[in-house]
Amino acid sequence: MSSIIKSLPSKERLAQAKRLSFRIFDQHWNPTGKRNPAKILTAPLRGPEVVKYYGDNSSVPTFQDFKKWFPELNLIDPREAHRTFMVQDRKRRNKGAPKKKKS
Helix, strand or coil: CHHHHHHCCCHHHHHHHHHHHHHHCCCCCCCCCCCCCHHHHHCCCCHHHHHHHHCCHHHCCCHHHHHHHCHHHCCCCHHHHHHHHHHHHHHHCCCCCCCCCCC
16 A cells, blocks of 8 residues: 555645646636636626627617707707706705805
């Protein structure tokens, strides 16, 4: 039995072989198992795939686009109208932004 144990390589020799294997296959050597960003940094970027799946968001027309395309319709954005109404209402109740300092 002692002859089998003697024929096995030592722990240092096994560690050297493992380290060499990691260098050959371009992997990150982390013998202590500490957390590091190597796995994230070596992963391929996901951005192009996400854009392919969901599509380009700028392709959806907005209310401003319709207003620009059809000026003869005199379109009024209901959200903007409500916002300006609320700003005016707050000003009437003295809850608006303070006046700027005059120097």
